[in-house]
Amino acid sequence: MTVAVTATVHTVIDTPVGPLTLTAEDGHLTGIYFAIHRLRHRVPDFGLAVAGLPVFAETARQLGEYFDRQRQDFDLPLAPRGEPFQQSVWALLREIPYGATRSYGDLARDLGQPGAAQAVGVANGANPISIVIPCHRVIGADGSLTGYAGGLDRKRFLLALEQPPAEEAGRLF
Structure with missing residues (x-):
């Protein structure tokens, strides 16, 4: 019997607003955090650092386009946790x-x-x-x-x- 394990993973990307930590679970983006989030808010455990996930690459690409004024809307698989x-x-x-x-x-x-x-x-x-x-x-x-x-x-x-x-x-x- 195979059991699927869901784990939060993260990577850090550089942007014009400073480093952003991206978090994901099961191929869905669950968070984008500024470095100072940890100082002011409760932030979930970022999990294991992983590079090269498609959701991270696509998020980095779309954020790059946004910062270059080439993108106004995002098309990403989102899974924010909340009430x-x-x-x-x-x-x-x-x-x-x-x-x-x-x-x-x-x-x-x-x-x-x-x-x-x-x-x-x-x-x-x-x-x-x-x-x-x-x-x-x-x-x-x-x-x-x-x-x-x-x-x-x-x-x-x-x-x-x-x-x-x-x-x-x-x-x-």
Whole structure:
């Protein structure tokens, strides 16, 4: 009798926002973590270090395209772990268009729970797949930048990256 063993594995890639630890299980991406995540959040055990997995290679490729402004949407096999409410928030995050932002209140209203902005914020902060599930696109109701697991400088960088280059900003096509 053969028993399938599911184990979390990881690799680290270099990016313009610093090293990112990618985690996977059964060929599905389960996490993208900034180095400082460990200092501020509970992060799961990364498991065994493994290089060359197809899901890691594809994630690195798509992130590279994103940082080169050649990709706006990700097409990866995702398996973030979380409670049903968190999963519903993370699904909404993936619907925020590239270059756009939404507030916690906007997301709470979209969930049909207009009083749940704070709970949405907590779920947003627990997002294990940074960048690909774009929690950086969530801002305060007044337009201010709010907390980010990678730090506000990285959040600013990602939001600026998603804006048209200055020479294209005023151009009409």
